[in-house]
Amino acid sequence: MSRTKPTRRSACPISYALDFFGDKWTLLVVRDLMFGGKRRYGEFLNSDEAIATNILADRLAKLENAGIIRKSADPQTRARNVYRLTDKGLDLIPVMLELVVWGAKYDPQTGAPMAFIRRYKTDRENVVKEIRDRLAKN
Incomplete structure (x- = not known):
């Protein structure tokens, strides 16, 4: 290692x-x-x-x-x-979400909830903030 x-x-x-x-x-x-x-x-x-x-x-x-x-x-x-x-890891939230959106778009067998994808596409800033706040508490 x-x-x-x-x-x-x-x-x-x-x-x-x-x-x-x-x-x-x-x-x-x-x-x-x-x-x-x-x-x-x-x-x-x-x-x-x-x-x-x-x-x-x-x-x-x-x-x-x-x-x-x-x-x-x-x-x-x-x-x-x-x-x-x-904090450095939490800054990856938007990157990871964009990978989720891309994968959901091109993978016909995606497990990503489409309601979440739609919400993220229309309210990126708040979705990122919610995830960041949830993770920061843990």
Whole structure:
């Protein structure tokens, strides 16, 4: 598990973002934190995509080292950890919502609720604020 900063290929902001999110597992962990209410290691393992334990551990460490999530002791069972999005992670809400909209538009088998998609398209600012406020409380 590499904990070093990735080498920059260029000053391109897309390239920079892909250094963190250039694989599906990283964004799926963020998705589970943001929309799935998952906070504990075992909860991430129960996602439909069946992430392997070594990949999950690596992605959690990568996101923590990047300042996108923070880990703390679980108040219910101090032997376990809980994960939360930081402000930097919460700033990904609009990006993730745009991915949801794009995926729902082009995936005929989408699981995204169409009422939510319609609401987001007409009231982006308030939807982002509601999600951010909900996550900031957790």
